[in-house]
Amino acid sequence: MAKPSTVRLRNEQFSYFLPCSQLFPIEIVMSDSLVWKSLLEEARSVASKERILSKVLTEYVLERQSLGDALSWRLASRLAKGSVPETDLRELFNECLHQSDELLECVEHDLEAVRERDPACGDFLSPFLYFKGFQALCAYRVGHYLWKNDRRDLALYLQSLIAVVYSVDIHPAAVIGKGILLDHATGFVAGETTVIEDDVSILHEVTLGGTGKDRGDRHPKIRSGVLIGAGAKILGNVEVGEGARVGASSVVLTDVPPHVSVAGVPSKVVGKVMEDSPSLAMDHSLENMREYESGGGI
Numbered sequence: 526m527a528k529p530s531t532v533r534l535r536n537e538q539f540s541y542f543l544p545c546s547q548l549f550p551i552e553i554v555m556s557d558s559l560v561w562k563s564l565l566e567e568a569r570s571v572a573s574k575e576r577i578l579s580k581v582l583t584e585y586v587l588e589r590q591s592l593g594d595a596l597s598w599r600l601a602s603r604l605a606k607g608s609v610p611e612t613d614l615r616e617l618f619n620e621c622l623h624q625s626d627e628l629l630e631c632v633e634h635d636l637e638a639v640r641e642r643d644p645a646c647g648d649f650l651s652p653f654l655y656f657k658g659f660q661a662l663c664a665y666r667v668g669h670y671l672w673k674n675d676r677r678d679l680a681l682y683l684q685s686l687i688a689v690v691y692s693v694d695i696h697p698a699a700v701i702g703k704g705i706l707l708d709h710a711t712g713f714v715a716g717e718t719t720v721i722e723d724d725v726s727i728l729h730e731v732t733l734g735g736t737g738k739d740r741g742d743r744h745p746k747i748r749s750g751v752l753i754g755a756g757a758k759i760l761g762n763v764e765v766g767e768g769a770r771v772g773a774s775s776v777v778l779t780d781v782p783p784h785v786s787v788a789g790v791p792s793k794v795v796g797k798v799m800e801d802s803p804s805l806a807m808d809h810s811l812e813n814m815r816e817y818e819s820g821g822g823i
Contacts, residue, residue: 560633560649561592567650585654593622593629599653600664604686617679621667628666634703634723635662642706642726642807658707661693668697695719702749706804709755716744718762726804728755728773736761736778748783750802754809770803772811786811 568586572579585602589595597618605611622629639652639659646652652659664687671680680697688694693707695715702723707713709729715721718741719733731753735743745759748766754773759765765781772788772795781787786796788811800806 558592558629558633560636561595564592564595564649564653567648571650581654586650591623592632594619595653596632596663597622600660600667603660604664604683604690606686606689609682618667621670625670628670631666631703632663635659635705638704638706638724638726642805643708644807656710657691657693658710658713661687661691661695661710661713662701662705662707664691665693665695665697665699665701668695669699669701672697699744718742719744719747721747722749722751722767724749724802724804725751725753726807727753728757730756732758732760734758734760745777750804752803752807752809768798768801768803770798770809770811773809 564586568582572582585599586595589598597615600618601611601615605614636649636652639646639656640649664683668680668683684697692711693713696717698717699715699719701721704724706726712730715733716735725747733745743762746764750768751765753771756774757771759777761778763777763780766783768784769781770786771777775788775792776790777792784798785794786798787793788795795811
């Protein structure tokens with residue numbers, strides 16, 4: 526007689542029956558994530574139209590069982606360098622992603638952030654396959670999980686791979702919330718005691734760094750809803766308040782109040798932010814531009 530086996534979804538369980546030749550119960554992990562279902566549908570659609578991409582989509586999406594499984598394959602294929610083989614990295618990513626629901630939840634929110642805020646992206650598949658900002662952030666999240674679980678040497682090794690492959694250098698001890706957009710991402714740096722809260726958007730060449738050799742809490746705290754323009758440098762244990770906006774190429778050395786725009790070198794307040802979360806609107810225009818463009822504060 527067939528034996529009942531369990532299929533475990535992320536939010537529910539149900540039983541099914543295997544053929545009588547199956548003599549032992551098994552557990553298959555499947556994802557009920559709407560993000561994963563959308564990703565599968567997008568992959569099937571592209572594969573049906575682009576023969577050249579069908580093998581890529583089959584390997585990284587269509588043959589995979591869940592978002593965590595698919596992401597493990599994709600990240601491992603990009604980060605396999607030196608003496609650590611791709612299979613070992615894949616197993617590591619799979620282990621971490623499937624042990625932490627919080628980690629997978631952050632990944633899903635990050636994918637949604639890219640699709641909603643990047644005007645060059647209208648799907649989940651593109652950032653999953655190609656976008657270095659999303660992939661680097663996912664790999665950092667695994668490194669952070671390792672760091673928290675006292676596997677720090679491995680976390681630092683992973684950080685070094687991310688820096689080489691993606692040109693993104695995030696210390697694994699940094700704390701980063703969900704719904705983060707790293708747009709283009711090249712040259713992004715975040716130091717050891719950096720904190721980035723939820724729903725933050727950051728352009729390329731941004732540095733969240735320290736100001737000297739002092740140890741301890743020495744890196745920026747970026748509150749929720751903040752938008753940081755390309756090339757901005759935020760240095761020291763300073764706070765960028767909720768819903769603030771930092772202009773491109775600005776140098777921030779002091780705290781930024783909530784819901785204001787700052788720009789310049791060193792930065793100063795150049796106006797108020799009307800929306801609650803400029804990170805969602807992705808509007809980089811600044812008030813009082815005449816003063817800013819004439820060299821005020823630069």
